[in-house]
Amino acid sequence: MNEILMDKLAILAEGAKYDVSCSSSGVERKSKGKGIGSTRSFGICHTWAADGRCISLLKLLMTNNCIYDCSYCVNKSSNDVRRATMTPEEIALITIEFYRRNYIEGLFLSSAIEKNPNDTMEKMYQILKLLRETYEFNGYVHIKAIPGADQVLIEKCGYLADRMSVNIELPSSSSLKLLAPQKSFKQIMPPIAQIKNGIAKNSDDRKHYRKAPSFVPAGQSTQVIIGATSDSDKSILSVSEKLYGDYSLKRVYYSAYMPVNEGTNLPAILTPPPFLREHRLYQADWLLRYYNFSVKELFSSDESNIDIQIDPKLYWALKNLNVFPVEINRASFEELIRIPGIGHTSAYRIIRERRIAHLGFDNLKKTGCVIGKAKYFVTCKGKYYGEHLEGDFIRNRLVHKEDYQQISFFG
Structure with a gap:
């Protein structure tokens, strides 16, 4: 692998480390006697980075050249950082070469928006097509659905990916307006709804046609950043409860904000990430998903945040x-x-x-x-x-x- 490609890989893997919404579960795809790789229903072996983040998959951005200027993001357009873009052919080749060397068992692919949502989504589809059809790769693949992209592109990707995710990032319209004014829930929610409806329709199709292709068989997930804004735990968990109930999400990931940028609306650059708060939110989320609790039960009328002293x-x-x-x-x-x-x-x-x-x-x-x-x-x-x-x-x-x-x- 040449030095230029390795340099790109280093930049784009570093840019992807703040996205924690990657996991694998519930998917099984056998090689059927041809191709390489497989996906088992018990998921992928996870490793852990020095900061405690799960990095079980080859995790990288397709590009960190972004037209958006979100205050909290290290890759925002106004930041002076090293930029790189990989072609679909380069990402597919790296994935296969890493798999052959037993470095990885799957791919987690996200991307900044370099030109527009459709251009980015089209290139991600090309990557999926290369992996599945050209290389006959049967391993686990998780990709981002890009808000604002054409529904046809998202649907085509859904039939080739195992899991898709649309990151909400911030739990309220006011927070998005404050830190990411180029984004809105009107743009973010439609692809989440589309994937949810696509999974439901595909489930019905597969009951009647055994050979019907699977659509996002591992479901969809999202990520919410914790600590970048003043949003309360109650409001964050209320959003999660709605996503589980109305959109059938498999998982909401909570990411303690790492202060990487300076800004009047952001925590000071030396503010420690709220890891314990993140941990308590995961515990509360577990109660919502598996213990039949509701947000109303976890908070009294005059409470907005979790008591971090106890679970x-x-x-x-x-x-x-x-x-x-x-x-x-x-x-x-x-x-x-x-x-x-x-x-x-x-x-x-x-x-x-x-x-x-x-x-x-x-x-x-x-x-x-x-x-x-x-x-x-x-x-x-x-x-x-x-x-x-x-x-x-x-x-x-x-x-x-x-x-x-x-x-x-x-x-």
Whole structure:
């Protein structure tokens, strides 16, 4: 591989590192006796960068030459940074060569908007076509759908990619107007809706035609930047809740803002990224997706942000002590998974074990739950083991200063 191409790769991989909305799951594509590569439903092996970001795929931009001037972006048009653009042929070749060397198992491709959305989307389609048809590459590919691009181009890409994503970046119209005035929700939401409708239609087609091609089989995701604006956790999670409910997104990624630019509307350049806040948002997001919580339950009417000292599930429990303690031998699955320290696996074990005999406290310890938390919210055979069912007492026992200090991925 020549030095010019490697230099481009270094620039474009560096420019892509702030996008965290890459993952792989739920897709299986076999080689069928020809071509190279395959995608398995259990996903791709992940590696981790020094800053804690997932970089499991070859992750790069097609170009960092951008016509937009978003305040928070390192690649904004007014920044004096090294610029590069790869041709579709170069990206396809690098992907295949890296795969053959066992460096990667798939591709995560994003791009700045160099000329206009259609030109960028057309080139991304050319890359997909080269990989799938010319090189017969069956590995995992995640690409960005470009807001403002023609629907036909997005649809054509959807039949060749495994996952697509349209990054919202900022959770409110006022934030976009402040930091990215060239973008708007009127431009961002249509491709999200198109992909959602395309997946639904394709699912129906595949029920009737076994050989119907798959459309974005791993679903779509998005990214929201945390800490660049004053948007509250409640407003951010409300957007996520709507995306999960109305647009069937697989995942919303939360990205702690890395201060890379100076600006009157941005945090100071030396402001530490809010990694712990990001972590709490992921925990709250998990409760929305898998534990049947709603945003209204996680925040009272006068609250806007997550208490970073404790995880959101424990915070909810301390605010709702009137529903505790729960008798472990009578609680439903839905009640069990709302108990701090008890997750899906331990809840299933509890239900399985109590069919044989009522569980005592010693039996509960063996189910895999975090007994140090759970004991404050349950009874076993009518007996309470948490000393006092009182909010401040439980909080003081479970919260320690080191638990809510700022997380560092560099220490």
